[in-house]
Amino acid sequence: MHLMTAVNFRSELFSLLAKELENFIPQFKPYTLDYQVVVYASKDLETWLRVKMDVDDNRVIYKRLEELSRSNPRELKVSVSFWANAWLKKWRERVRVLSKGFEMPRDYIERVREAKRILQEMEFKAELRNIVVKKLVDQGEICMTEFIADNLIVEEVAKRIQRANKGSIIILDPISIYNAVSVKVMRLSRERGPLIYLNIKPNIFQQY
Structure with missing residues (x-):
């Protein structure tokens, strides 16, 4: 083609x-x-x-x-x-569509920022994302799956940053991260509620 x-x-x-x-x-x-x-x-x-x-x-x-x-x-x-x-x-x-953003705790924002930075340097990050997306689809998630996958991965890395000793070097194992995220994905089919929050102009999408 x-x-x-x-x-x-x-x-x-x-x-x-x-x-x-x-x-x-x-x-x-x-x-x-x-x-x-x-x-x-x-x-x-x-x-x-x-x-x-x-x-x-x-x-x-x-x-x-x-x-x-x-x-x-x-x-x-x-x-x-x-x-x-x-x-x-x-x-x-x-x-969930928000007409304006909401403030997150400063320490959480810092951990997420650091998690994203570390992920950029991790090997096999694209492969990790792909298999998490596949897991989500296999579990029946069809909406915003890549966004959800990214959030779950970042949250898992941020959690590991929180547990690590301050100043220590954090080495990420994609398989370990996937195993942890996979457990969360398995639970999603039994849970209801928002996973993605969009901050966009008011009166758009709210009624949908």
């Missing part, structure tokens, strides 16, 4: 997803400020498909979807509609 064809079909899928969300959400206008919702959903759909198809190349995903669109366009539309409905339910469960 030529790269330009992949880009074109990606745009078609984006439009189809926008239309399905518009069907589910009253007053939704996908090509206004509400556009960001479609961006989030589109990214999550792409992530979900990568996990379910077990591929790393997005071009492979769009090639398969384009083939389905040609052979059975109704099946593609129904599948996207089903996924969009499931995603929206998860959005309402996992995402």
Whole structure:
């Protein structure tokens, strides 16, 4: 599949997803400020498909979807509609929209900042993120999965920083971090409530 064809079909899928969300959400206008919702959903759909198809190349995903669109366009539309409905339910469960930010404890902010710095230097950080995302998808999380994965990993590293002696060198083992995060992911299917807080303009998304 030529790269330009992949880009074109990606745009078609984006439009189809926008239309399905518009069907589910009253007053939704996908090509206004509400556009960001479609961006989030589109990214999550792409992530979900990568996990379910077990591929790393997005071009492979769009090639398969384009083939389905040609052979059975109704099946593609129904599948996207089903996924969009499931995603929206998860959005309402996992995402909270804030009209303004809230202050976190200063020491927590410092630990998170340090955790992110250390993670940047860690080997296999991309692989760690990928397997946490896969674990989330396998457990039924389809909304903001990459955001959730990043937060869980950072929180685990921040916790280890808190436990470490001041001034000590912190060496991260990706397998150890994954094992700890994996336990948290397993619990998510039994828990309800927000995992992601978005600080965006008021009156956007709150009703969704």
